[in-house]
Amino acid sequence: MLYGLLAFVSLILTVGSFYLYFGNQGANVLYLVLAIVFLVATVGLGGLFLSGRVNKGEDIHITE
Numbered sequence: 001m002l003y004g005l006l007a008f009v010s011l012i013l014t015v016g017s018f019y020l021y022f023g024n025q026g027a028n029v030l031y032l033v034l035a036i037v038f039l040v041a042t043v044g045l046g047g048l049f050l051s052g053r054v055n056k057g058e059d060i061h062i063t064e
Contacts, residue, residue, distance in 0.1 A: 003052065007045035014038040 017035035021028070 001049075003045050003049035007042050007049055010038050010042040010045060014042055 014035050017031045017038060021031035021035060024031075
């Protein structure tokens with residue numbers, strides 16, 4: 001659940017960084033770099049969150 005919460009916070013920071021970058025007509029490139037970093041973090045943490053939701057109780061055999 002922590003990965004999901006961190007992914008959500010990272011998504012909010014991504015949107016905020018893009019808003020600040022495009023709101024200032026690209027005056028500060030730091031906001032663009034932060035937006036890219038937070039976007040990568042969002043995808044990574046979201047992947048970790050979703051990988052924990054896979055049903056690991058059952059084995060899948062190729063013969064079934």
